[in-house]
Amino acid sequence: MTVSDLPSPLDPAGVHAAWLPPEALRAIGSRRTLVHGDGLLVETVHDEVARACARYGGSVLHRAPGGGCTGRPGGRPGARAVGREGEPYDLVLALTTADPLPAVAEAVRAGFGRNRGTGDHAAGAEGYVIDRHDDITVVIADDPAGLLYGLFHLVRLGGRAFGGTRRAEHHRPATPRRILDHWDNVDVHPVMGQVERGYAGGSIFWLDGALRDDLSRVRAYGRLLAACGVNAITVNNVNVHAGEARLLTDRLGEVAAIAGELRPYGIQVHLSVGFASPVTLGGLPTADPLDDDVRKWWAAATERVYEALPDFGGYLVKADSEGQPGPFAYGRTHADGANVLAEALAPFGGIVRWRAFVYNHRQDWRDRSTDRARAACDHFAPLDGLFRDNVILQVKHGPIDFQTREPVSPVIAAMPSTRVAVELQVTQEYTGQQRHVCYLAPMWSEVLGFRPWGPGGRAVADVAAGNTASDTEDGAAGGGLVGVSNVGADRYWTGHPLAQANLYAFGRLAWSPDLEPAAILDEWIDLTFAPVTDGDPERLRDALHAIMDDSWRTYESYTAPLGVGFMVRPGHHYGPDVDGYEYTPWGTYHFADRDGVGVDRTRATGTGFTGQYPRPWSEVYESVERCPDELLLFFHHVPYGHVLRSGSTVIQHIYDSHFAGVERVAEARRRWDGLIGAGVVVAPALHTRVRELLDEQLRSAEEWRDQINAYFFRKSGVPDAHGRRIP
Amino acid sequence: MTVSDLPSPLDPAGVHAAWLPPEALRAIGSRRTLVHGDGLLVETVHDEVARACARYGGSVLHRAPGGGCTGRPGGRPGARAVGREGEPYDLVLALTTADPLPAVAEAVRAGFGRNRGTGDHAAGAEGYVIDRHDDITVVIADDPAGLLYGLFHLVRLGGRAFGGTRRAEHHRPATPRRILDHWDNVDVHPVMGQVERGYAGGSIFWLDGALRDDLSRVRAYGRLLAACGVNAITVNNVNVHAGEARLLTDRLGEVAAIAGELRPYGIQVHLSVGFASPVTLGGLPTADPLDDDVRKWWAAATERVYEALPDFGGYLVKADSEGQPGPFAYGRTHADGANVLAEALAPFGGIVRWRAFVYNHRQDWRDRSTDRARAACDHFAPLDGLFRDNVILQVKHGPIDFQTREPVSPVIAAMPSTRVAVELQVTQEYTGQQRHVCYLAPMWSEVLGFRPWGPGGRAVADVAAGNTASDTEDGAAGGGLVGVSNVGADRYWTGHPLAQANLYAFGRLAWSPDLEPAAILDEWIDLTFAPVTDGDPERLRDALHAIMDDSWRTYESYTAPLGVGFMVRPGHHYGPDVDGYEYTPWGTYHFADRDGVGVDRTRATGTGFTGQYPRPWSEVYESVERCPDELLLFFHHVPYGHVLRSGSTVIQHIYDSHFAGVERVAEARRRWDGLIGAGVVVAPALHTRVRELLDEQLRSAEEWRDQINAYFFRKSGVPDAHGRRIP
Structure with missing residues (x-):
């Protein structure tokens, strides 16, 4: 199959390319590649490389074990020839079941040898070994799926896949499901x-x-x-x-x-x-x-x-x-x-x-x-x-x-x-x-x-x-x-x-x-933004990390406090409604009254849920002193004046976290706005979409802050220690 | 047009007859009637009487001013003949614009004469005069609509329309809209x-x-x-x-x-x-x-x-x-x-x-x-x-x-x-x-x-x-x-x-x-139930009055208290959700906190809404002492201990009214159940429908009681003076 034969449904009109813009395959598409092996997914690997080559000037040869080749063997000067035909490849993607090429054989020896101590003796289902020596990057796998995952590993590496020498790495999924x-x-x-x-x-x-x-x-x-x-x-x-x-x-x-x-x-x-x-x-x-x-x-x-x-x-x-x-x-x-x-x-x-x-x-x-x-x-x-x-x-x-x-x-x-x-x-x-x-x-x-x-x-x-x-x-x-x-x-x-x-x-x-979540985010940023962004990629990366790294904890800080959960508007579940589920049949309560809040799930005085955990957690969660702050109200009903492990009281923690959470959203919005005119360019439509959503997030976060704070102030009567306005 | 010509779309298959079962027209349909006048609604009057006569053996003659008659003049012995043809009518329904018949002339004289002192000198649009003397009941009207309303007045009277002598009564609507x-x-x-x-x-x-x-x-x-x-x-x-x-x-x-x-x-x-x-x-x-x-x-x-x-x-x-x-x-x-x-x-x-x-x-x-x-x-x-x-x-x-x-x-x-x-x-x-x-x-x-x-x-x-x-x-x-x-x-x-x-x-x-609402209910009961009910109609009437007369106040007693309103579940508005609208853009709040509840709409300290009323209400509503209890929380924010004009505190009133309201619903359900086997028969399907709905009403009323009471107990911390269970 040649490139011109390929249907190209992979960039549907008007749909964002997400983490696979064409540029993400530039490093591969500008080189010479041998794909070795057969099977539907090996063809996919070849087609991916071929499409990238069509765009970026590289070449790809597909050799099936039983027979012929497709593609245009290249002849770039200076690259070392390793194939049986003597072509100078930069990249070999090969199944172990295919006839061994010298580079493949070397990679197999190096990669599997190094991993043998851990009990592995093959790439395994969906696994692959990635190696680089003598200016050739090699990916080998036992099955076609492994080869495809190896290809996408290279996509993540980008240009780094083709520099210097890499130790052989063996990758396989933690689970097949x-x-x-x-x-x-x-x-x-x-x-x-x-x-x-x-x-x-x-x-x-x-x-x-x-x-x-x-x-x-x-x-x-x-x-x-x-x-x-x-x-x-x-x-x-x-x-x-x-x-x-x-x-x-x-x-x-x-x-x-x-x-x-x-x-x-x-x-x-x-x-x-x-x-x-x-x-x-x-x-x-x-x-x-x-x-x-x-x-x-x-x-x-x-x-x-x-x-x-x-x-x-x-x-x-x-x-x-x-x-x-x-x-x-x-x-x-x-x-x-x-x-x-x-x-x-x-x-x-x-x-x-x-x-x-x-x-x-x-x-x-x-x-x-x-x-x-x-x-x-x-x-x-x-x-x-x-x-x-x-x-x-x-x-x-x-x-x-x-x-x-x-x-x-x-x-x-x-x-x-x-x-x-x-x-x-x-x-x-x-x-x-x-x-x-x-x-x-x-x-x-x-x-x-x-x-x-x-x-x-x-x-x-x-x-x-x-x-x-x-x-x-x-x-x-x-x-x-x-x-x-x-x-x-x-x-x-x-x-x-x-x-x-x-x-x-x-x-x-x-x-x-x-x-690491931050490392995953780096991968995602590199793939999604770097190739399509003019200007300063590090500035965009910094901004995205600032906006996203802690965004879950920020969201937590301005919504339901201390693990109590479910203070959302019933039905659609967007935005706050502290009592929305409190008297409903759905079984999600917080039991807030004028004295305190939280669900007693202890064995001693509550529903006994803590007993469903093995030790040590059955003991940790049972104890109001040892229970982690962020889950306190999931496991315990405590007075508003209860002092958290953090040193704050429950009520003051509610106020503080909600004021702080909104501040962090406002800061995220400033960071995103600051990308304009600061040497960082993301697609205008995408920038606008995110900016509008950050406006809504800020509005909603303020709504959360004010409702949660007002609710607990009305109930507890305890004023904010810092005298901030609670409506 | 004869009875057999009439389409009869008035009892659609399977649909309840409401307040116009055929029996409601028995008193008319078993007598001799003259309809005098023309116009579409006069034809409707005639058709109504004719259909009743077809069922109950009476007769009706329709005389249009300009011409002939339809219907079968009867010849019941003993009835006094008044028509030009000498038929002995029991009932005459006539437009004043039609050629006067003796009875009509008499009714006009009697009815209008009697009302002249009030400034009326005609039946007026949609109005009618109803009169009875010399064993003839007469309805006259200036327009066909009045005649139709007069006919339905007779339907409400039933047999009473044809007994003794009635003083002429002039009826006209308070408003044409x-x-x-x-x-x-x-x-x-x-x-x-x-x-x-x-x-x-x-x-x-x-x-x-x-x-x-x-x-x-x-x-x-x-x-x-x-x-x-x-x-x-x-x-x-x-x-x-x-x-x-x-x-x-x-x-x-x-x-x-x-x-x-x-x-x-x-x-x-x-x-x-x-x-x-x-x-x-x-x-x-x-x-x-x-x-x-x-x-x-x-x-x-x-x-x-x-x-x-x-x-x-x-x-x-x-x-x-x-x-x-x-x-x-x-x-x-x-x-x-x-x-x-x-x-x-x-x-x-x-x-x-x-x-x-x-x-x-x-x-x-x-x-x-x-x-x-x-x-x-x-x-x-x-x-x-x-x-x-x-x-x-x-x-x-x-x-x-x-x-x-x-x-x-x-x-x-x-x-x-x-x-x-x-x-x-x-x-x-x-x-x-x-x-x-x-x-x-x-x-x-x-x-x-x-x-x-x-x-x-x-x-x-x-x-x-x-x-x-x-x-x-x-x-x-x-x-x-x-x-x-x-x-x-x-x-x-x-x-x-x-x-x-x-x-x-x-x-x-x-x-x-x-x-009077109770009098309207009597009319409705007579029309809807009495004719189709075997057994003891007074017992049914008593039960319906017991269930319905105060049902609005009962509903009020177990839902939002003292005029504060809107404690319903957002969207569908069924069942309680005290804070459901409290933090929403819809503008319906109660402002309950640990100390009190209600909306301050006074000019002195609130939104000034009381000033939109003329005196004396602008003063009555402004005053927390003079404001009627049932509207107190609509106009004022008061502490839970505020003493109502009734002598109870706000919080105790909430508890008391909610317990009492549920009791009244339970009693209504007992009354309805008691109709079975007590010599009172309503249609079984209708009885079942109402019984099932009363089950739901009781469940829902208990839900209201418990949520409202729990909400205010959690907020106020004030226990029920009578020690009843608040969940």
Whole structure:
């Protein structure tokens, strides 16, 4: 295939290029490359390089093991020839399964030899080794996916990939499951819109109730995902409405069409299905998971899916949750429910992801004994060991629901014999809805690095990866990392242009959970802005770090205080409403009265939720003295005068943090404005969009500050120690 | 026309007959009647009697002044013959313009003679005289509408109309404008539904975005309205969306079709129009009311309306209100805006009703100087005298928005040179949404009887009727009474079967504002239940009085206390949310803190709203001692320990009234349940519907009680004096 043969759907008209502008491939496209190996994703690697070469003057040769070459072998003077044909390559991208070239052989020896001590002896699924010596950069991989990820590693390195000598580095993902769940509806839901909790326009898949005619954007999306490390998506909302349910059956062709666009980038497709499908779609009288006809229905339906989509990933199920049907209706357990789907998927290697987000959303606020935080553990911990091997329990990172600050969900540590996936919310439902800058990598990094069994124990990332002695070496026994997508048909993909960084960071952390958030941000800035920015790139980088690095903590500082959460306006969840959920059935309370605030979740006097954690956290959280300040009101009801570990009182902390948070937003806005006329140029439309959103963020932050402060001042009667105006 | 010729669309299949079951016309239908006169509404009178006779064995003769007779003259022995043909009639319904019959002549002499002292010398528009002597009941009227209203007066009397001798009574409406506004949309609005603030299903006019094929229900509706005294409706929502705007132009045929169904019952049709119509429908560059093209556009559009609908009533406009366009956009006044429409309507006798519901719904809650209650007066009082004669300013009865308890709007007394209509909300947006029993006639009766200038001055009803020395005798100089309809496609018309009584009472009070609410309820019970109820009618009557008479005050007692209002859940407005609107831009606050609650609207220390009233109310409301308890928190911010005129403290009053209110709902539920097996039979489906709604009312009342009590207990810290549980 030649460059001129390539369709080029990767820059859909009017859509922002995100972290893959053409310039990001300049370093590769201006050099001579050999791609060695075969397979669909190797062709993708070749096509990527070829397209870059067409733009920047380099060349690429594609050699398949069994046969001939494509491309134009170059003849740049001074480069050392290593290929069998003697071409002087700058870059070799090769599968280990291909005939060894000298450089490849060297890289294999060097890279694998160096890593042998850690027990690795191959690049592994999706892994790659990157090496440079004798002026040749070499990427080798055992499988085509690894080669593609290696290519994007080079894209991140840019010109640095081709300078000096590099020690061989072996890269492989922490987990094979790095999934983005789309909460997209086919139809526009009258209340929730087309993308539930979406803040970036409509679905990139569907328009006006039908699959989009032009799926070029879906392919571009797959490319962006591959470049940050994501390898699977769920195409539709976990709340499966009537029309969307049919994606499993007569509308399966739409799923296959999406999968066709994503396959060249190694993105597998999953489907959210309704537990009641045997009834609603199959016409059976029951969806009882132990019913034989139900089992047969799932088996037959799944077989049809794999006929159309042999590389289909599996099902995602929200059952017995917020009104969705589930096994409780038939007196069955969630293990029964998940296993009947798992049985149907097993012959094809598919998985069921079963969401642990099960709680009573018809709670009586007058009942102080019920605690929504306890629900997932209470429901699922007794089922540990009862799920089939291809069931993954998908657990939200916190016990409630994606609040700005929550402790880590105790479920993650409570089910040693269950594959657990950790679910993060990339879409900013509770963190500013892509109108506020809120770079979430620091939060996710904290979550992934949290050690439920204390220092020295495994971290959350290890549980998700399945890194225990009994696990297989590739982490398959873990459930992986899942994000709820923040993407829509908006020209910037994510509404707020800076929210692209969250999508990017999610992928990078799923691949490598120990990456530093600031380092990820650097990658994202380099890719997204540097090539298209005239002027002073370091000044832009500094500004973006100033605006984004601490933006999550800034957001936390002007919203619900000290981990108490959920002071948002009911329904849409944007902006403050301190009592909005206080007397509702949703189970999210703060119990503020004239004397104090917070939820007593201790074993001694409260709901006992602290007892769901292993030591030391069961003791740390139980203790009002040892509990971290930022989670104090999640675990304890304390007087306004309670002195925090920081030395401030609770009430003064509320005032101080809210005044300070607004100041930081104002400063971010000044920084962004200051980019104009300061030798830094970003695209004017993008600058304007961000500036307008920062205006809204400042307005909203002031609203948060004033409502929270007024609410607690009216209740406590305690004046601000610094005499600032509280309206 | 004979009975067999009549279409009978008056009992649409499956729809409840409301206050006109066939049995309600038994007394008439079993007698001999002469209908004398001509005109469409006289034919309606004849048809009504004929249909009743067909069912109950009576007879009717229709004599038109110019010619022959229809019907079967009867020959019942013993009845005195009075007709020229010598038939022995029991009932004569005659126009004064028809050739006088002896009985008619007698009634005219008796009725008008008796009333001459009051200045009346004719029945007047829509009026009638009812008389009975010599075993003949006679109704005479100057116009066909009066005859129709007289007929329905007889229906209300039932058998009592035909016993003994009655003194002649002269009845005429207090105002010629007795209008129901429908907030119906053609299309289902994604947020507000098809009928905005409708709690009785979809529109009776439109279905699936088009006029209903079968309009028989519209005719039945017109009949119900005529029977309670309403004589006009507005067919569409004051918030005019894009599709609905076209009812003024290319979809005018739909309005004409509705009018055609209603015309036989004397119901005139009005249309809500968008102020921006010259732009949105006419394609003009402006809707500036002083622009000559705009003036011409309105004139031409209006002329087309009257070509299709010669008896069209006029326009209703919500301008510069809650996002609707208006004259402010062009720097014009609301007088300018209203007058351009009035000018277009004047040649045809049409009116513009211009809503005074103009306020800033983007208020900053931190700004204590702005007061939504002031807005209507601030906007409109300066315009007094500037409106054309055929403009009516339509004013909500209270200064805010149809709360359960508000003072009367000061606008009503502030514009002596403007025709003012008083708008009531029959649909129960803030009074239980037709899930709670809340008989509103007592509230309306209070409003209509309120004397803004103090004892001895005119009442609100007088202002609406225009009863001043300078007014024309028929009250045309007043703006009339307007209700927002509570009707939908529900089989009981109003969702809650007992909410029918509100629609009935609205019509009756519009006709005769000094009727007693309990007497209206008796009429409604007699018509609706007595004929179709076996068993003990007095027991049913007693139960309904016990459940309904004080239901408004009961509702008030368990919802927002002491006139403070608006503690409802934002958006849908059902159920409690004390702080739901407290920090929002809508301008409805209570300012509760740990020390006290209420809105200071005094001139001395507050927003000065009390100064919008004439004396004595400007002084009464200003004084925390003299202000009526039920409005205290509307006008004053007081400590929880403030002692009310009742002797209770504010906080204890909140507790007591909320506990007591729930008890009264529980008692109402027991009364309703007790009807079963107690010798009282109502239709089982109706009994079940009401019982289920009472279950919900009790649940909701307990929710209100517990939230309001918990909220104020948490804030005040004051325990209940009686030690009852506050959750």
